[in-house]
Amino acid sequence: MRGRTAIAGYADAFVTDPRHYKTPLELAVEVSKGALRDAGLRTSNIDGLLTARAPMGDTRFQWNNILAQELRLAPKYSTEVTIHGGGPVSFVRHAAMAVMSGIVERVLCVATDSFPAPVRSARAHNIFWEADHWFDYPYGAYVPALYGLVAQRYVYEYGVKAEQAARLAVEERKWALRHPMAAMKDKGPITVEDVLESPLIATPFHLLDCAYFGRPFGAAGAFVVTSSEEARKLKGKPVYVLGTGELSVHDNITLRMHPSESRPPELWQTITTSGGKEAAREAFKWASLRPKDVDIAEISDQFTYIGMLNLEDCGFCGKGEAGKFLEEGGADYGGRLAVNTHGGFLSFGQPGIAGDMNPLMIEAIRQLRGEALGKQVKDARFALVQGHGGVMACHSVAILGNEMGRAV
């Protein structure tokens, strides 16, 4: 798999002012055209189409086909990629498999979402979707409480301190202050005290431990995956797909802890493990790289403690050691490893279904091509993108590089 396919062109679009609302479909067309333009391709060159889960702003079925119709595409490989919200990171896995199989040559991958102003029950509805409607929902199982179960147990099992979690929010805010699309770009820096003194949402999360869900008001991203040979001939600078990994372990966190003979015990005997570790292991194996070779890590952090679990699973530190890793500056702004160069979901925002696309995948592509919207990481060669969907349910990792080089 290593380096046989590449991202040959990309585009992104944002709605930062709710008065200038655009529908998810309008944004998707805009970025699809932009990605094709960037790659020097036409719609008639595209034979594969992947879209993420249907946007929260437009939850129609077979959303991939709705976009195909609008773009007047006739794909021979077309599907939604729906590992909850983690689809956009899995795009490259599906697209690489399709291109390597010889069935298609150029796969357009698109994710989009936008919330009509004012944002009202959109958030209310979404935040109850992760719960079982009969046995969880009646008890008030909304997303912060469900993730709270995981984080509270993480604190109990590993002695994680609130100050350690807050450090992640503090460092990520520094990147957001320099990113033109970040929700918190004008809100100034924060300290650990600011985080701990912000109002409690659902324990152990304070307000500043939580992602800003529903911002930007709209976001969409698209990229085209082709063979590396072709990508080198096309207009845009290729970003190589070096490795991918994925593992889905449950759908509903409250149903996770039940015996299963088909899964290893660590994947159901506790709620502080997930498919993230195996997804990262697989991606690093294909890429023939190690965590210390990675210059940039774009990881999903719906909450600070969750970002810590994800950093551990990616192998940047050991299990239960993210607190110490953060205290020693492992994710510091300007440090060796650039973590969440957009400011994380915490300070950039999590724009619905486009959450794993614009802040994670597109940000990584931009950084590797030297086209960052915010602070540019210098001399970056390899980026790891880790997205997940559900409450620690489905994890996906992609390792991208702007060269085919080996590990140092």
Add this chain to the structure above:
Amino acid sequence: MGWVLSVDDVPEARLHPQPSFKKFWKALRKRILMVRKCGECGTLFSPARVCCPRCLSMDLRWKKSKGKGTVYSFSVVYTAFDERLNRVYLKNRLPYVFVLVELEEGVFMASNLVACKPSDARIGMKVEIAFDALKLPVRVPRLSKLRLPPFRPV
């Protein structure tokens, strides 16, 4: 044409009656909590599943639970996302404690914790089901018509 079907437009899930659950609700009215038991391998599991998580059998029976367990994890909810959620869905019943209880039978279930200060919630706390709480104006969210009992410390 630029029309959308936003999550604002999606209706709430309809809790259509499930015949196989008649026994569950009848037992609950008689103050008995039941869990699922696999007719083939005897594994006990949550009523939310449609088949046995160990052997995938669809021969599902019911087994009475003692209604006792420990708090495996919890989260005390202090703030809803926005005012409308708070008013319409939660009816201002804040803070409330959302818990994941490990029953003595080894089955996990979500619930609320009542009859104690939310800040007293602890992992490992011994709890028992609080059928009486169904009649009291306790701080539980009541997001659907289902009347599922919470737990209280033993």
